[in-house]
Amino acid sequence: MVVEGLKKYFEIRKSFLETLVSRKREFIKAVDGISFEVGKGEVLGLVGESGCGKTTTGRVILRLEEPTEGRAFFDDIDLFSLNGEELRKMRRRMQIIFQDPYASLNPRMKVGEIIAHPLKIHGLSEGREKDTVLEFLEMVGLTPAEDFYNSYPHQLSGGQRQRVAIARALVLHPEFIVADEPVSMLDVSVRATILDLMMKLKEKMGLTYLFITHDLATAKYVCNRVAVMYLGKIVEMGSIDRVFEEPLHPYTKALLSAIPIPDPTVKRERLVIGGEVPNPINPPPGCRFHPRCPFATERCKQEEPQLVEVEKGHKVACHLAA
Ligand SMILES: Nc1ncnc2c1ncn2[C@@H]1O[C@H](COP(=O)(O)OP(=O)(O)OP(=O)(O)O)[C@@H](O)[C@H]1O
Ligand code: SF4
Numbered sequence: 001m002v003v004e005g006l007k008k009y010f011e012i013r014k015s016f017l018e019t020l021v022s023r024k025r026e027f028i029k030a031v032d033g034i035s036f037e038v039g040k041g042e043v044l045g046l047v048g049e050s051g052c053g054k055t056t057t058g059r060v061i062l063r064l065e066e067p068t069e070g071r072a073f074f075d076d077i078d079l080f081s082l083n084g085e086e087l088r089k090m091r092r093r094m095q096i097i098f099q100d101p102y103a104s105l106n107p108r109m110k111v112g113e114i115i116a117h118p119l120k121i122h123g124l125s126e127g128r129e130k131d132t133v134l135e136f137l138e139m140v141g142l143t144p145a146e147d148f149y150n151s152y153p154h155q156l157s158g159g160q161r162q163r164v165a166i167a168r169a170l171v172l173h174p175e176f177i178v179a180d181e182p183v184s185m186l187d188v189s190v191r192a193t194i195l196d197l198m199m200k201l202k203e204k205m206g207l208t209y210l211f212i213t214h215d216l217a218t219a220k221y222v223c224n225r226v227a228v229m230y231l232g233k234i235v236e237m238g239s240i241d242r243v244f245e246e247p248l249h250p251y252t253k254a255l256l257s258a259i260p261i262p263d264p265t266v267k268r269e270r271l272v273i274g275g276e277v278p279n280p281i282n283p284p285p286g287c288r289f290h291p292r293c294p295f296a297t298e299r300c301k302q303e304e305p306q307l308v309e310v311e312k313g314h315k316v317a318c319h320l321a322a
């Protein structure tokens with residue numbers, strides 16, 4: 001997956017009265033010019049606080065939302081130029097796992113029907129879908145499969161529901177998965193088992209993941225590389241090991257400071273930042289992080305730092321670090 005200069009702006013709908021006062025159109029700059037790659041078999045983490053544009057990025061790549069600008073390629077296919085039958089075919093190869101296993105499963109459908117549904121939509125059922133569904137139930141650890149086949153979502157726990165959602169996403173044998181906070185709504189005790197399952201299935205089925213999470217500790221557990229987003233931009237990107245060992249952007253340092261360190265002999269520089277993510281309608285000028293950054297200078301308020309490579313594969317957008 002290659003993404004270049006991706007932007008997604010949402011126009012703010014104004015009331016009739018507001019349009020009389022100002023005709024100016026206003027936009028929420030949810031994603032504001034980001035570029036990244038996810039190599040085959042890789043897990044790229046997309047990390048950042050609420051509202052920084054992670055979900056929007058995933059949805060636009062899957063064409064669940066139309067891009068404002070930019071390009072995206074999968075297997076050299078230009079995703080944003082696909083239409084009709086071509087887009088339908090591509091949808092089989094790219095799937096999403098949502099955050100909320102309670103909202104994402106139709107409560108009136110049996111688990112068996114939920115997993116068979118994508119097969120039906122894509123005309124792949126051929127009367128053998130029950131065998132396929134049972135096989136996938138086994139694969140995601142819902143056994144005895146026959147029992148789960150006939151149950152309804154409300155009879156399952158959060159973790160079991162997320163296993164159903166994973167089976168549904170994988171039943172078409174996709175290659176690329178956007179996993180949007182797949183464990184953040186689950187009980188802490190089952191998170192690791194669901195993540196382990198996702199990684200096991202990645203190996204088994206040759207998957208590539210864009211793994212969205214607000215939590216760097218989860219990213220460290222599953223990702224090879226990580227891209228840190230702030231207000232619609234990528235501020236740091238690199239291998240998970242290097243970003244953890246030597247975070248370069250103050251925002252990444254602050255996110256890392258929030259993670260408890262299990263080993264008391266390991267010291268990590270702590271950086272606590274205050275405030276909240278500003279409004280993405282009028283992002284701050286210069287470096288978008290400057291109102292919250294303890295190191296901000298005059299230059300930071302005026303000049304926007306570009307994302308530059310400071311060591312192989314490790315990029316940062318900060319005047320101090322580059
Ligand atoms: N359909 C939409 N219409 C208008 N604004 C939207 C829409 N979807 C998202 N936004 C806005 O775009 C910005 C980015 O939202 P997005 O959901 O991508 O963030 P996120 O990083 O996934 O946050 P979270 O961690 O809360 O899921 C937010 O300000 C959000 O309110
Ligand atoms: S560019 Fe300036 S304000 Fe932005 S993160 Fe770096 S030091 Fe802080």
Ligand SMILES: [Mg+2]
Pocket residue numbers: 054055056180
């Ligand atoms: Mg989100």
